[in-house]
Amino acid sequence: MIVGDSYGTVQKNGVSQMHLSYLNAKAKLKPLIVLVKNHSPDAVISRQLQEFIKLVTRQDNQLHYYDTEEDIEPLLVQAHYNAVANNKMVGGWVRANDEESTTSKKVVYEKPVDILPSTTEVEKNSPDDEDFIADKVSEPIELTDFFEIQYSAQAYEGGNLTDVTRSLTLSWHEILMTLMRIPSTFSSYGLQNAINRLITAKAEVDIKKEMPNVHAVSRCQISQADINNLQRQLVGANWIQLMTYGTRVSQELWKLTFYAKNLLQNHTSSTNKQDE
Template structure:
C-alpha cells in the first residue's frame, strides 16, 4: 500500500482561534496530513498564502466569532483566502463555532461594521458550502476531523504526496516502465504485425489486445424511477419549552418529491455549492413533523444540515437521471447546474398534479 499524504491549508482569524487551531493542526498531523497556514497576516504575506493554497490538496476554514483582520480592500484576509481557494477549485471544509455570541467578549468583533461582516460571511459559508460542521469546544474538533477528513478525501480525491524513495514507490515506477514498454510494442503492432513466430513479449502484447477488447464496460449508476424511495439522515435543532435539542431524524422521500423540493432552486441555474443550501432550506421548512416523535411539543426547527454522504448520493442521482445538467459557468468560474428539458418537463408535470390534488 502506498503511503500517501495530503497538504491542508488552515485558514483562521488569528489569536482568538489559537486554541482551536492548535487542536486542528495536531489532529491533522496524527491523521497523516501536512497542515499549512498563516496565523498573522499582512499585505506582504498575501502572495505567500496564495502559493500555499495553490499547492494544497484541501482547504479547511475555521471561523469563531470574528470576521478577522481587514485587508486594504476592507475584506478580511480569511475571506480573501476563501475566495482564492474557490477560484482555484480547492475542496473546502468549513468548521463554524455553534454559538459565536457565547464566546468571550475578547473574542468578539468590537465594531458594528465588523459584526455585520462576520454574520454575512458566516451566512455565505453556510449557503455556499456543502461540507459545513459546527463545534462548541476545542476538544470536539478532534472527533470532527477524524470523521470528516476521510469523507473529504474520498469525495474529492487528490494526487497528494508519496515518499519518493520508499519500496511501494519503486514498485510503482517499475510497473510504469513495464506499461511503457507495452505501449511501444502496441505501437509497433499497429504499424503492421510480423508473420514470424511471436516472442514471449509479443505474446504478452497480443494478450493485452485481448484483454482490452474483452474488458467489459464499467457499470453505470442506474436511472431511478420517480416513485422510488430514498432514505437519508440530517441534523436539526428542535425547540421546545424555551430549550433546544440537536436531533438526527431520518427522512424518507421519493425521487419525485426530491425533484419538487430541489428543482425550483435551479431556476435560474445555480452552482454546485447550492445543492446543500437548497435541500437544507427545504428541510428547515418541513423538519417539524420529523421531530415530533421524540419532542411532541416542539414548536420550531432550525439549522438543518443533511448528511454529507446522503447529499452526495442525491446529487449524483439527480445528475445521473439527467434532471439537472451543467449549463455554463458563473463569474467565479464555478459550474452552473440547471434543470434539463427532461427535468423541467418532469417538474412541471409533478407541480400540475399537486395543484389538481390541492384544488389550487
C-alpha cells in the first residue's frame, strides 16, 4: 500500500477508499507492506491524512518511507525481499531447497511493482460507495469453531493477590452472542470491554483448574495482540463494518452487520429444529 499526499475523497461512511482498502488488507491476516511519503515540515497535509498515517504507524505493519516517486520501485523490491526473508516465503515456481538464479530473483522481486497500483489509481478505479465492505464475506467463520486467546487477570487466594496469564478458548458462537449485546454502534475499546466481560464470566472456573483455592478473580484483560487479531477477523468475515463518524479516523465506530445477525438467527433456528 502506498500513502502519498492525499487521504482521498471521503465516502458516505466517513472515510476514504484508501482507508477502507487498508482495513480490508489488514483483515487478511497476512504481511502488509506500507510505503509512506516523507513530508517536509512546511507541507500542507490534511488532518485526515495525518490521522491515517498515525494509525498505520502504530499498527503492526512493515513500514518504508520514500521522498519522491522515483524511490517507490526500488523500495518495493527491497520491501518484498525483506518480506520473503522474514516470512520464509518461496515463489511457487521455485523449489525451497534450490538456490534462486538471478533471473528468478528479478521475476519474484519485481512482480509487486507490476501489480501494486499507486494511490491515485486505486481511488480512480474504486467503487463510489460503501459496497466495498458491505455484504461480502472474505474470510467465513463457522460458529462451531473456536478462537484461542491469551488473557491476564488478578486472582485472590488466602488474602494474597496473584497476577496470572492464561490461555482461554472461546467459541465463535459465544463471541457473536457477545457482539449482539453491545449497543448498535461501538468503538474498538467497546469491543475490547465486551470481550473482557465474556472472559470474566469464564476466568474463575478456568483459573481454579490450577489454583483451586482462588475465591475471586478480577481485572480480566484480553491481550492487545489477540483483540487486534479478533477485530481483523470480524472485519474479514463481514461480522462488523465501519460506521460513519465524521472524518476522524482515530475514532472509528463499528456496527454488527445484517449478515452476522442473520447468521446467528439461522444457527438458532437450526438448533431449535434439531432439539424438537
